[in-house]
């Protein structure tokens with residue numbers, strides 16, 4: 001007998017996960033290792049330790065331990081804003097007239113407004129434990145920088161953020177939230193780093209890109225005593241920390257004997273999607289259950305759907321290790337009219353490998369459709385969604401409408417990664433009919449991919 005399902009399924013504090021789940025442990029064919037661009041050999045712990053905190057390097061390289069304890073200090077921090085609710089979208093279902101059952105896991109209930117805080121606090125914690133003075137990072141629209149500055153101020157760590165210049169200038173609100181939490185914020189490319197000066201010389205007046213900001217942040221970390229670099233997505237360690245989303249989702253569903261048919265999430269670098277699906281993918285890999293898993297990406301930055309599975313640079317300045325992933329080429333920069341985030345040229349290696357093995361699907365959607373879905377959702381469910389999250393909303397609605405045609409009562413779970421209060425210029429462009437859909441041509445993508453590094457594998 002299924003129990004009556006509440007609008008919001010919450011877990012008790014005592015039911016919150018005490019361990020993160022490492023999906024790589026259950027993969028027979030593991031994700032490809034990071035390579036040293038100089039030697040072409042897998043990065044060693046010593047080499048990675050120059051850039052990243054020691055404990056995080058351990059997590060990055062660990063592909064055998066399925067459950068990794070969440071330190072008590074981090075669990076206590078999580079309790080300030082978790083467990084996050086799993087919401088039954090009764091109002092959306094009714095509005096759509098669908099027999100599908102729709103649930104979303106809402107990660108926007110904290111000041112940074114997204115899931116990124118789940119990994120920010122973990123990374124800041126390990127940096128502090130190592131006795132470091134501070135960390136450096138990059139941020140695009142600012143969600144990661146905001147999350148990290150919150151975590152660093154909580155732990156008393158210095159936080160230096162390189163923010164993509166166009167966002168620094170056009171999105172002052174998150175910039176000021178970061179400064180409120182004590183972070184220093186520098187527009188990238190900047191004259192503060194060698195790589196920044198080089199990029200500015202080559203492309204004067206450039207708006208910057210995530211890949212370029214990463215190069216700057218890494219350079220400063222490596223050259224500053226007592227600093228390390230931290231990254232808010234893409235890496236295995238970030239997917240590991242974000243597994244708290246999937247573990248809570250699974251626990252909440254199991255409380256009411258709900259079995260999802262499909263799990264949908266937006267994919268930029270893959271951290272929220274990887275975190276949401278990890279425990280479900282684990283069941284799938286162990287042959288215990290089957291789920292359809294769908295990654296949703298913007299048509300303007302379509303790494304999974306139009307990229308190539310190959311080793312590539314993670315950053316424009318080519319200072320980071322090489323990573324095997326679905327990529328559009330490290331020089332790929334989405335069109336400036338692309339407003340919806342998810343603009344990274346590559347993808348998590350773990351998700352790339354799972355996708356390559358056919359264990360998950362991917363779909364790309366246009367930004368005007370995404371904002372139409374966002375608005376439809378906001379009007380019935382109340383929450384003002386982040387543009388990134390709205391990619392998942394769009395596909396969840398599409399799938400629910402398919403159920404309406406076929407009469408199937410499928411259970412759909414999607415990740416609602418955050419709120420969109422700081423994205424109102426993008427909403428404004430949509431409302432004024434000024435938003436356009438730029439889709440890169442095959443030639444543009446091919447030209448960018450022509451610069452992939454030559455690596456075996």
Ligand SMILES: *Cc1c(COP(=O)(O)O)cnc(C)c1O
Nearest residue numbers: 233268269270271272388417418
């Ligand atoms: C950063 C961000 C994303 C995309 O990053 P992933 O690493 O792919 O999860 C999605 N939604 C929101 C709200 C974000 O801030």
